Amino acid sequence: MSLLVVGTVAFDAIETPFGKTDKIIGGAATYASLAASYFTQNINMVSVVGDDFPAETIQQFNDHGIHTDGLQVKKGEKSFFWAGKYHNDMNTRDTLATELNVLMTFDPVIPQSYQDCTFLMLGNLMPAIQMQVIERLHNRPKLVVLDTMNFWMETAMDDLMKVIKMTDVLTINDAEARQLSGEYSLVKAAQKILKMGPKYLIIKKGEHGALLFNSEQVFFAPALPLEEVFDPTGAGDTFAGGFIGYLARTKDISFENMKRGIIFGSAMASFCVEKFGTERIMNLEQDEVDERVQEFVDLVQFDITLV
Amino acid sequence: MSLLVVGTVAFDAIETPFGKTDKIIGGAATYASLAASYFTQNINMVSVVGDDFPAETIQQFNDHGIHTDGLQVKKGEKSFFWAGKYHNDMNTRDTLATELNVLMTFDPVIPQSYQDCTFLMLGNLMPAIQMQVIERLHNRPKLVVLDTMNFWMETAMDDLMKVIKMTDVLTINDAEARQLSGEYSLVKAAQKILKMGPKYLIIKKGEHGALLFNSEQVFFAPALPLEEVFDPTGAGDTFAGGFIGYLARTKDISFENMKRGIIFGSAMASFCVEKFGTERIMNLEQDEVDERVQEFVDLVQFDITLV
Numbered sequence: 001m002s003l004l005v006v007g008t009v010a011f012d013a014i015e016t017p018f019g020k021t022d023k024i025i026g027g028a029a030t031y032a033s034l035a036a037s038y039f040t041q042n043i044n045m046v047s048v049v050g051d052d053f054p055a056e057t058i059q060q061f062n063d064h065g066i067h068t069d070g071l072q073v074k075k076g077e078k079s080f081f082w083a084g085k086y087h088n089d090m091n092t093r094d095t096l097a098t099e100l101n102v103l104m105t106f107d108p109v110i111p112q113s114y115q116d117c118t119f120l121m122l123g124n125l126m127p128a129i130q131m132q133v134i135e136r137l138h139n140r141p142k143l144v145v146l147d148t149m150n151f152w153m154e155t156a157m158d159d160l161m162k163v164i165k166m167t168d169v170l171t172i173n174d175a176e177a178r179q180l181s182g183e184y185s186l187v188k189a190a191q192k193i194l195k196m197g198p199k200y201l202i203i204k205k206g207e208h209g210a211l212l213f214n215s216e217q218v219f220f221a222p223a224l225p226l227e228e229v230f231d232p233t234g235a236g237d238t239f240a241g242g243f244i245g246y247l248a249r250t251k252d253i254s255f256e257n258m259k260r261g262i263i264f265g266s267a268m269a270s271f272c273v274e275k276f277g278t279e280r281i282m283n284l285e286q287d288e289v290d291e292r293v294q295e296f297v298d299l300v301q302f303d304i305t306l307v
Numbered sequence: 308m309s310l311l312v313v314g315t316v317a318f319d320a321i322e323t324p325f326g327k328t329d330k331i332i333g334g335a336a337t338y339a340s341l342a343a344s345y346f347t348q349n350i351n352m353v354s355v356v357g358d359d360f361p362a363e364t365i366q367q368f369n370d371h372g373i374h375t376d377g378l379q380v381k382k383g384e385k386s387f388f389w390a391g392k393y394h395n396d397m398n399t400r401d402t403l404a405t406e407l408n409v410l411m412t413f414d415p416v417i418p419q420s421y422q423d424c425t426f427l428m429l430g431n432l433m434p435a436i437q438m439q440v441i442e443r444l445h446n447r448p449k450l451v452v453l454d455t456m457n458f459w460m461e462t463a464m465d466d467l468m469k470v471i472k473m474t475d476v477l478t479i480n481d482a483e484a485r486q487l488s489g490e491y492s493l494v495k496a497a498q499k500i501l502k503m504g505p506k507y508l509i510i511k512k513g514e515h516g517a518l519l520f521n522s523e524q525v526f527f528a529p530a531l532p533l534e535e536v537f538d539p540t541g542a543g544d545t546f547a548g549g550f551i552g553y554l555a556r557t558k559d560i561s562f563e564n565m566k567r568g569i570i571f572g573s574a575m576a577s578f579c580v581e582k583f584g585t586e587r588i589m590n591l592e593q594d595e596v597d598e599r600v601q602e603f604v605d606l607v608q609f610d611i612t613l614v
Contacts, residue, residue, distance in 0.1 A: 088491070184395070187534045208515040211532060220606050222527045225518060227494045259609040293611060299527050300607050302566040304600060 002042040002116050003248040004141070005033045005241070006108060006133050007123020009047040009071060010080040013097070014276060016231050017088050024277040025057050026082065028123030028147065031237035034281050035268040036121070036245030037064035038289055043245075044114040046070035046133065048102045050077040060282065069111040077102045090229050091206055110136045118142045119248040122167070123237055124149050127159035134166050143253050145169040145244050146198070147236065150176050165197035168253075171240050173204045186211065187218075200258065202243075204236055212262055217255055221262045224270040224295060231276045235269045238281055242268030267292040309349040309423050310555040311448070312340045312548070313415060313440050314430020316354040316378060317387040320404070321583060323538050324395050331584040332364050333389065335430030335454065338544035341588045342575040343428070343552030344371035345596055350552075351421040353377035353440065355409045357384040367589065376418040384409045397536050398513055417443045425449045426555040429474070430544055431456050434466035441473050450560050452476040452551050453505075454543065457483050472504035475560075478547050480511045493518065494525075507565065509550075511543050519569055524562055528569045531577040531602060538583045542576040545588055549575030574599040 012026030029047045036043055043066045051073055058068050083097040108129055120141040122130040130146060146167040152160045153176065164170055170193065174186060180196075181189035190201050190213040203211045207229065209222040243258075243265035250257055270292060271280045319333030336354045343350055350373045358380055365375050390404040415436055427448040429437040437453060453474040459467045460483065471477055477500065481493060487503075488496035497508050497520040510518045514536065516529040550565075550572035557564055577599060578587045 185534050185536075187532045205515070208512070209529070218532055218606060219609070220529045220532070221609075222516070222529065225494045225525055225527070227492050229492075256610070260611050263609055263611060297611060299525060302526070302528075302570055303563070304567050304570060304604060 001118050001248075001251070002044050002114065003036055003040055003119040003121065003244060004044045004046065004110075004114055004117040004133075004137075005029050005036065005066075005121045005123065006046040006130070007032060007121075007125055007147075007237070008080050008103065009045070009049050009053070010082060012233060012277060013081075013083040014231055014233050015085040015096075016090065017086070018228070018230050019276070021276050023081070025054075026234060026277055027080065028125070028234075028237040030061075030278060031234035031272065031281070032121050032123050032241030032244075033061065033066045034064060034278060035238040035241030035265070035272075036248065037066055038268065038284060038286070039242065039245035039264065040248040041065045043067065044070060044111075044117070046108050046110060046114070048072040048074060048106045050079040050102050051075050053079045067113070070109060070114055072109060074102045084233070086232065090232055108133050108136065115139070119244055120144045121240060121244045122146045122163075123240070127152050127156050127163045131159065131163045131166065134163070143168050143244070143247060145171065145240060147171045147240055148176075150179055153179055161196065167198050169200040169202060169258075170198040171202040171204060171236070173206070173236070177201070177203045190218075191215075200255075202262070204239065206232065206235070210239070210262055210266060212255075212258055214255055219255075219259045219262065221259075221266050221296070222300060223266060224292070224299065226270065226273065229273045232273050233277060235272045238272040239265040239269040241265070263293060263296050264289075267296055308425050308555075308558070309351055309421065310343055310347055310426040310428065310551060311351045311353065311417075311421055311424040311440075311444075312336050312343065312373075312428045312430065313353040313437070314339060314428075314432055314454075314544070315387050315410065316352070316356050316360070317389060319540060319584060320388075320390040321538055321540050322392040322403075323397065324393070325535070325537050326583070328583050330388070332361075333541060333584055334387065335432070335541075335544040337368075337585060338541035338579065338588070339428050339430055339548030339551075340368065340373045341371060341585060342545040342548030342572070342579075343555065344373055345575065345591060345593070346549065346552035346571065347555040348372045350374065351377060351418075351424070353415050353417060353421070355379040355381060355413045357381050357386040357409050360386045374420070377416060377421055379416060381409045391540070393539065397539055415440050415443065422446070426551055427451045428547060428551045429453045429470075430547070434459050434463050434470045438466065438470045438473065441470070450475050450551070450554060452478065452547060454478045454547055455483070457486055460486055468503065474505050476507040476509060476565075477505040478509040478511060478543070480513070480543070484508070484510045497525075498522075507562075509569065511546065513539070513542070517546065517569055517573060519562075519565055521562055526562070526566045526569065528566075528573050528603070529607060530573060531599070531606065533577065533580065536580045539580050540584060542579045545579040546572040546576040548572070570600060570603050574603060
């Protein structure tokens with residue numbers, strides 16, 4: 001029983017209305033693995049970095065119970081780098097630089113020790129690589145969660161549709177759900193997307209929360225109203241990592257348990273945005289996680305008895 | 308024990324991506340009174356119309372248990388008229404026409420039979436008129452709910468601040484909360500606004516739900532994800548009417564009960580947007596209201612036991 005997390009491990013340079021960073025640690029697999037590590041222990045990472053990537057960070061992954069046998073370190077090459085600047089509303093951003101570097105030739109290797117994978121988190125990556133990972137696993141995982149983005153809808157739609165068909169839970173944001181379905185109404189968009197293959201769809205709406213759909217039910221979890229959103233980078237990956245980490249811990253993939261997973265994922269995301277990069281989710285205490293989840297309970301719970 | 312609703316009773320002409328209306332019935336007091344009528348019976352309306360306003364509509368108000376002794380009908384004058392066009396996202400709109408007509412000289416009269424007012428809903432109007440209504444009541448109501456808009460922040464800020472100070476619950480949208488407080492973060496905005504006088508603040512976020520704040524607590528209610536939002540006109544007033552109508556029925560103004568009020572208000576607003584104008588909320592069955600509230604329960608309820 002293990003959780004496999006596949007995605008980028010990278011450098012980011014981030015500018016927000018609150019400040020600016022030099023190159024800091026980022027990447028979808030980084031955020032997702034760290035978030036999952038607060039819920040489950042047997043986490044395996046598949047990714048690629050250059051030899052510019054700090055060994056101390058890999059050690060920090062290991063300290064969080066994240067195995068890095070599948071994290072390839074390419075000699076003489078550079079890690080993936082992304083630079084972006086958020087607008088004042090913190091909901092939109094401009095990409096200032098994207099240097100693919102090692103990602104250009106990424107060929108995911110699944111170590112033998114990873115083959116007991118029961119939960120698979122496919123972070124945002126080229127759809128063809130996401131598909132390769134599924135194909136290279138000897139047994140199909142119990143649950144495959146796929147994250148993707150608008151860029152692949154524009155440049156690799158055929159591959160994307162194939163890999164979406166192979167997944168159980170698709171996570172995208174509201175604009176991407178509209179783009180993928182051609183429907184403005186998120187309810188109609190969800191109905192269309194669920195017909196493309198996935199049994200569950202999570203639509204992430206950033207500060208406006210997240211929706212979970214299956215063909216018959218819908219659940220909504222708000223984002224926690226925060227005094228300050230400092231840096232939204234990685235919030236979606238952190239959400240997904242908390243979600244699948246909770247499912248992996250409880251081994252229950254019912255709709256009811258996915259609701260709880262979404263609350264735990266939202267709690268992790270609410271930490272993520274409080275500081276730059278991975279700073280906040282690198283060093284959380286279990287008590288803090290529990291308190292934050294309780295804040296979500298308090299935020300939405302009400303008691304109505306209909307006569 | 309009665310609920311007094313003050314606000315416009317008017318004609319609207321509405322254009323949305325789904326269609327266009329001629330002059331139809333609108334106005335804040337119209338929507339709020341109708342919504343409240345599904346929860347409480349002793350509703351008194353204060354407003355003004357011209358003699359172009361249909362007697363059948365006034366009869367419909369009465370049929371909903373809404374008393375219209377305080378609805379002045381001005382001979383030879385025309386009712387307030389607003390025309391607007393919604394953009395494709397349905398969240399923004401252009402005003403095409405505003406004809407104040409009878410509103411220009413509106414002097415609110417409180418009939419003696421209305422003086423037992425315990426719940427007061429002040430719909431969006433000139434702040435000076437909202438204040439006059441409070442002053443013309445012999446006893447201060449148990450709860451005063453005030454709705455306002457950005458226009459008064461720009462043109463009548465002094466009067467607005469005075470009337471805000473006299474209210475218990477202020478309802479505004481997210482952009483207005485930011486404008487009134489000068490804070491982007493809604494949490495910080497709420498803290499500042501609560502220092503201006505009101506004990507409770509409701510921030511309406513349209514399709515993204517509503518937040519209820521007091522100085523120590525926060526509660527969030529989502530909007531129901533709908534297949535189609537047909538016409539958002541009046542949704543905020545309908546929400547407020549459902550909210551105060553529920554409080555008037557239960558006579559309980561605790562934070563816990565306000566949470567329930569917000570759920571009932573949100574349920575009423577979700578009906579409002581399904582058709583043009585007042586069409587949907589003019590003819591609801593109690594069963595439909597109960598079913599809709601149950602949908603809200605199903606949408607957000609989850610069960611987490613923290614160990």
